[in-house]
Amino acid sequence: MSPQIIALLLEALKETAVMxxxxxxxxxxxxxxxxxxxxxxxxxxxxxxxxxxRVLGAIVNAARSTPxxxxxxxxxxxxxxxxxxxxxxxxxxxxLSLAAIPFAARLVETALREVxxxxxxxxxxxxxxxxxxxRKVLLPExxxxxxxxxxxxLVSLIGYxxxxxxxxxxxxxxxGIRYGxxxxxxxxxxxxxVVLIVMVQAVQTAGDMLAxxxxxxxxxxxxx
Amino acid sequence: xxxxxxDTDPQKGTAAADxxxxxxEGIRKTFRARSGPATVLDDISLSVRQGEIFGIIGRSGAxxxxxxxxxxxxxxxxxGRVVVAGQDMTALSEKALRGARHQIGMVFxxxxxxxxxxxxxxxxxxxxxxxxxxAHIRETVGPLLEMVGLGDKAGQYxxxxxxxxxxxxxxxxxxxxxxxxxLCDEATSALDPETTQSILALLKDINARLxxxxxxxxxxxxxxxxxxxxxxxLDQGRVVEEGSVFDxxxxxASAVARSFVGDLLNHDLPAPVAARLVEAPAVDEDGxxxxxxxxxxLRITFTGPAANRPILGELMAEGLLANILxxxxxxxxxKPFGVLTVEVLNGAAAMADALEYLHAIGLKGxxxxxxxxxxxxxx
Numbered sequence: 062m063s064p065q066i067i068a069l070l071l072e073a074l075k076e077t078a079v080m081x082x083x084x085x086x087x088x089x090x091x092x093x094x095x096x097x098x099x100x101x102x103x104x105x106x107x108x109x110x111x112x113x114x115r116v117l118g119a120i121v122n123a124a125r126s127t128p129x130x131x132x133x134x135x136x137x138x139x140x141x142x143x144x145x146x147x148x149x150x151x152x153x154x155x156x157l158s159l160a161a162i163p164f165a166a167r168l169v170e171t172a173l174r175e176v177x178x179x180x181x182x183x184x185x186x187x188x189x190x191x192x193x194x195x196r197k198v199l200l201p202e203x204x205x206x207x208x209x210x211x212x213x214x215l216v217s218l219i220g221y222x223x224x225x226x227x228x229x230x231x232x233x234x235x236x237g238i239r240y241g242x243x244x245x246x247x248x249x250x251x252x253x254x255v256v257l258i259v260m261v262q263a264v265q266t267a268g269d270m271l272a273x274x275x276x277x278x279x280x281x282x283x284x285x
Numbered sequence: 286x287x288x289x290x291x292d293t294d295p296q297k298g299t300a301a302a303d304x305x306x307x308x309x310e311g312i313r314k315t316f317r318a319r320s321g322p323a324t325v326l327d328d329i330s331l332s333v334r335q336g337e338i339f340g341i342i343g344r345s346g347a348x349x350x351x352x353x354x355x356x357x358x359x360x361x362x363x364x365g366r367v368v369v370a371g372q373d374m375t376a377l378s379e380k381a382l383r384g385a386r387h388q389i390g391m392v393f394x395x396x397x398x399x400x401x402x403x404x405x406x407x408x409x410x411x412x413x414x415x416x417x418x419x420a421h422i423r424e425t426v427g428p429l430l431e432m433v434g435l436g437d438k439a440g441q442y443x444x445x446x447x448x449x450x451x452x453x454x455x456x457x458x459x460x461x462x463x464x465x466x467x468l469c470d471e472a473t474s475a476l477d478p479e480t481t482q483s484i485l486a487l488l489k490d491i492n493a494r495l496x497x498x499x500x501x502x503x504x505x506x507x508x509x510x511x512x513x514x515x516x517x518x519l520d521q522g523r524v525v526e527e528g529s530v531f532d533x534x535x536x537x538a539s540a541v542a543r544s545f546v547g548d549l550l551n552h553d554l555p556a557p558v559a560a561r562l563v564e565a566p567a568v569d570e571d572g573x574x575x576x577x578x579x580x581x582x583l584r585i586t587f588t589g590p591a592a593n594r595p596i597l598g599e600l601m602a603e604g605l606l607a608n609i610l611x612x613x614x615x616x617x618x619x620k621p622f623g624v625l626t627v628e629v630l631n632g633a634a635a636m637a638d639a640l641e642y643l644h645a646i647g648l649k650g651x652x653x654x655x656x657x658x659x660x661x662x663x664x
Contacts, residue, residue, distance in 0.1 A: 183397035186357055187411040187462070188386035197410065201401045277442040278400045 062248060066240070070252055073236040076150050077260070080222045080232055083154050085215045088161035092214070093207065095121070095162065096169025097195055107181065107191040121163040129160050129221050133228055140228075153230030157221055165214040172206025173199055205276040212268025216261050223257075233257055304371060305332035306466045306498040307356055312365035314351055314522075325351045326362070327522040333466070338492050338499045340513035340530065342506060342545060348522040349502045353468050356500065357389045358382055370465040387415045390459030394471035396451040398443040404430065404454050405439040411461045429457040433487060449480035456487065466498045467491070473508055485511050506545040510534065510617055518542045534617050535588045554626060558610050561656045579655040580628045581636055583607070586649040587614070587623035596648065597625065605639045606631035610656075628656055 095117065101107050102114040127135070133156040137147045140155040176199055184198045200207070223234020233253050241250025314326040325348045333339045343349045354360035355367055358374050367374040372385055390411075398407050405426055412422045430436050433453040443451055452472060459467055469488065473481040489512045492499050501513055509516050509530055516533050518526040518541050525539040537543040554562070563579055585596060600607065607627035614623035629636045636652070643650035 177397070179393060179395055179397040180399060182359060183391070183393060184410075184414070185359055186386060186389070186391040186468075187414045188383035189414045190383060193414050197413065198399060202399060204401065275401070278444050280442050280444040 062252065066246075066249060066252070069236060069240070070233075070249075070256065073231060073233045073253070074256060074260075076230070077219065077222050077232040077234075080150055080153050080157055080225060080230065081215060081218045084157035084161050084222075085211070085218055087154075087158040088165040088214050088218070089211055091158075091162045092165025092211075093169050093200075095166035096173060096207075097199065099166060099170045100173040100199070101191065101195060107185075107194050121166055124159065124163040125167070127160075129156070130224055132156050132160055133224065137228075148229040150225070150231050153222070153225035153228055153232075156228075157218060157225065160221060161214050161218055164217060165211060168210025168213060169203075169207050172203040172210055175206055176202045205272040205278075208268060208272040208275060212265060212272070215264045215268070219257065219261055219264070304335070305368075306335050306370060307331075307333040307500065308366075308368040309352075309355070310366040310368070312352070312355055312362045312367065314348070314355065314360060315363045325522050326355070329365070329519075329522075329524055331517055331524060331527065333498060333500055334515075336492070336496045336498055337514045338489070338501060338512050340501045340503065340509035340516035341519060342503055342509050342516060343519035344504060344541070346521075347519040349504075349519050350470055352519065353470050353500060353502045356466075356468055357386055357391060387411070387462045388465045390462065390464035390467045392452070392455045392459045392467065392469045392472045394474050396443070396448075396455045396475075398451055398454055398458075400443055402442075403439065404435060404441050404443070404446070407443065407454055408457045408461055411458060415462055425461060426457075429460055432460075432491075433457045447480075448476050449483060452476065452480075452484050453487065456484075456491070460491070460495075460497075464497070466500060469499060469501045471502055471504070474503065474505070481508070482511075488512060510615075514618070518545065529618075531588075531617050531620055531622070534615075535586070535622050554611055558626075558656065562654045563657055579657050580630055581633070581652045582610070582654050582656055583627050583629050583636065583639060584651050584653045585625045585627070585643060586651075587621065587625070588649070589647060591646045591648050592621045592623060594646070596643075596646075597627075600639050600642060603638055603642055604631075605629065605635050626653070 099114065099117055099121070102110040102117075104111060104114075124132070133153075136156055136159060140147045140152050143155055144151045146152050180198050180202060181194055184194045189197065222230070222232050223237070225232050226235030226238055229235075233256060237250050237253035240246045241253060309329055309331050312326050312329040313324070315322045315324050317323075329352060341349050341352060351360050355362045356369065356374075358367065358377075362375065365375070369385065370388055374382065374385060377385055399410065402410065408426045408429055409422050412425060417425075427436070427439075430439055433456055435450060435453050435457070438446065438450065438454075443454065446454065455472075456467075467488075472488075473484050476484060485508060488499060488501075491497055492512075501508065503509060513530050515528065516530050517524050518533065518539060520539070520541040526533055526537065526542045533542055534546055537546045562582070587596065597607070597609075607629055610626045610628055612623065612625040614621055616622070629639070640650045640652075
């Protein structure tokens with residue numbers, strides 16, 4: 062492979078990493094609170110508010126049912142408002158984040174619902190406020206599940222980011238399409254796919270490891 | 286039979302020691318179900334005295350878990366008043382209620398420990414929630430773990446502990462805020478018998494050492510018998526019996542209490558004897574059975590001071606000819622309680638003498654039926 066191609070590959074890798082990294086971080090920053098709100102406002106939970114719950118749930122569902130490529134084009138005005146342009150890596154981060162936040166929120170919600178209701182009751186019996194229950198019980202107990210959910214989000218983002226070429230976002234997917242497909246350089250395509258596979262593997266392995274380390278539920282008992 | 290309460294003290298504002306730690310007045314709890322409103326608790330009034338171990342026993346579905354949750358308002362009663370340590374819980378705002386809950390420790394059947402926190406941090410949790418400073422937390426948690434016998438487990442996670450150890454952490458956690466009362470919701474029901482004993486011993490020790498009032502919810506009479514001072518029997522959301530554990534045990538008034546006591550003491554007749562039982566044999570005007578060999582069964586219940594006397598020997602000396610069929614002696618709150626069932630072989634007159642004798646020394650004797658003698662031929 063020529064040095065130019067390798068340089069292109071590295072540049073594309075960097076762009077993908079930036080897109081996935083930034084939108085992944087935003088997905089965590091907004092998705093975790095959103096997931097928490099979806100849980101705690103539900104019926105019978107610590108701050109039941111069915112109006113908030115149903116409205117947020119509907120928004121999340123709407124965002125999740127919109128195909129990414131359509132979402133990307135549909136929100137171009139919003140993207141322009143936020144980053145000043147609708148073209149480039151920075152511009153791609155807006156739709157990526159917008160798609161990832163509700164996705165992550167649902168996964169966070171699932172992880173939080175796994176927390177035993179008895180633990181919440183125990184905290185309530187100690188006089189914990191809803192905020193204390195969220196901070197000291199729900200989130201710490203759900204961390205392994207939340208980390209697993211964010212890992213899935215990152216992996217999905219790597220896939221979505223390949224479509225960012227449609228708005229000139231660059232990245233590995235864009236490189237693969239332009240050089241591998243349109244210029245008919247299959248070795249570039251193969252290189253792109255290999256790099257993507259390695260990336261997904263690395264993210265998944267790191268996420269699994271972190272989740273396992275956080276999970277204190279399966280520690281074995283000491284003998285003696 | 287619901288006994289009237291006697292806690293209505295005419296003099297308000299007497300010594301604090303006389304004030305019950307928990308007073309429930311007319312507690313009613315109704316849940317909305319698909320089939321209409323379901324009443325889980327129906328007009329429950331009771332008082333838990335300072336320093337006692339108070340048992341609440343009932344079959345599953347009797348409402349006991351809901352009742353204990355009314356005490357710390359995890360369940361808000363539909364009607365009635367809950368007064369804990371002089372504070373009307375039903376009148377408190379959410380925020381004030383959270384403060385009041387610091388005074389009420391709770392222990393759960395399934396421990397409800399946080400899996401992500403170490404033993405130490407689990408016990409520290411209620412202190413963090415109450416906003417105690419780190420120095421206070423450090424001073425409190427260590428001694429508590431020592432007290433429950435887990436001084437060496439501070440850095441372990443709940444998953445690394447046995448059931449009994451987990452419940453010890455649960456107890457230490459419930460004591461962290463130095464509560465006025467400890468609520469135990471089926472605290473030993475998930476444990477094996479041996480571990481149950483050790484947890485009950487721990488609770489008893491805490492009660493004795495700290496003078497801490499304990500409310501114990503259970504479906505096991507053995508638990509009540511082991512450590513409780515007083516007990517209420519709950520059935521279908523109502524208090525059907527209330528009294529000292531000894532009284533409820535030795536003279537259960539309600540059918541539910543009788544079945545609980547029977548479960549435990551096994552004073553019921555063994556099946557081979559019960560099979561030969563004839564309810565009411567034909568008798569002549571003197572009460573002598575007409576049927577050949579249908580002998581009366583005399584059940585003697587030993588309680589009180591006379592329980593330590595050699596009753597059977599005394600009765601024999603009085604001329605009773607008796608064949609022992611079944612018997613057991615139990616110790617409840619350190620006091621002996623025995624039941625002996627004998628077949629009287631020498632007729633109604635001897636039986637009448639025996640009953641009179643028992644009555645004279647203050648023991649309970651009753652004819653519980655008759656058995657036919659054909660067992661002798663069979664045996």
